[in-house]
Amino acid sequence: AQSVAQPEDQVNVAEGNPLTVKCTYSVSGNPYLFWYVQYPNRGLQFLLKYITGDNLVKGSYGFEAEFNKSQTSFHLKKPSALVSDSALYFCAVRDMNSGNTPLVFGKGTRLSVIA
Amino acid sequence: SQTIHQWPATLVQPVGSPLSLECTVEGTSNPNLYWYRQAAGRGLQLLFYSVGIGQISSEVPQNLSASRPQDRQFILSSKKLLLSDSGFYLCAWSVGAGGSTDTQYFGPGTRLTVL
Numbered sequence: 001a002q003s004v005a006q007p008e009d010q011v012n013v014a015e016g017n018p019l020t021v022k023c024t025y026s027v028s029g030n031p032y033l034f035w036y037v038q039y040p041n042r043g044l045q046f047l048l049k050y051i052t053g054d055n056l057v058k059g060s061y062g063f064e065a066e067f068n069k070s071q072t073s074f075h076l077k078k079p080s081a082l083v084s085d086s087a088l089y090f091c092a093v094r095d096m097n098s099g100n101t102p103l104v105f106g107k108g109t110r111l112s113v114i115a
Numbered sequence: 116s117q118t119i120h121q122w123p124a125t126l127v128q129p130v131g132s133p134l135s136l137e138c139t140v141e142g143t144s145n146p147n148l149y150w151y152r153q154a155a156g157r158g159l160q161l162l163f164y165s166v167g168i169g170q171i172s173s174e175v176p177q178n179l180s181a182s183r184p185q186d187r188q189f190i191l192s193s194k195k196l197l198l199s200d201s202g203f204y205l206c207a208w209s210v211g212a213g214g215s216t217d218t219q220y221f222g223p224g225t226r227l228t229v230l
Contacts, residue, residue, distance in 0.1 A: 096215050
């Protein structure tokens, strides 16, 4: 079975400070990992994904995520947070052996960037 | 480029009334299509997904049904709405016959309030 955990319901960061949104996963095979962002009353927007290769993945809006196989983690990071980064963030996983089945999503982490 | 549409954007319906939400995708053929519900601005619940016309997988037994009458059209329905059907409904698509690396792309969502 596949699962994703986002251990923090809420993350508060001061503008200009680095931010981290945590994600851990569980799959039987190798994982493909995704991050999405959702602004109020909007659909989810794709930020980035890890498939293979470099463990550090760069995505939209200056976000990046680091894949750590030994810790089964895929934390989302940004060096300098903006107030406009305030949103709901979702991590998702799919086992590489599961074909094109629906992604399994975490419960989401609400990021609040304070000016 | 591909575009996904959902309508209506918002809907207020009385308990016991029927429901029809529509999702269409442009710019691709034979996509995989998905319906999710999001309650209270938090986690996503996968309701249905479809890999082709007339092929629907139901993930959760409930008061809702889905149909795919055309290749790029996905409809969510109910014969009699319940208060618990209120929420934010999201449609998504991914490349059909793709692999486990494929990204899901989300529509703008429909806000349903059942009174």
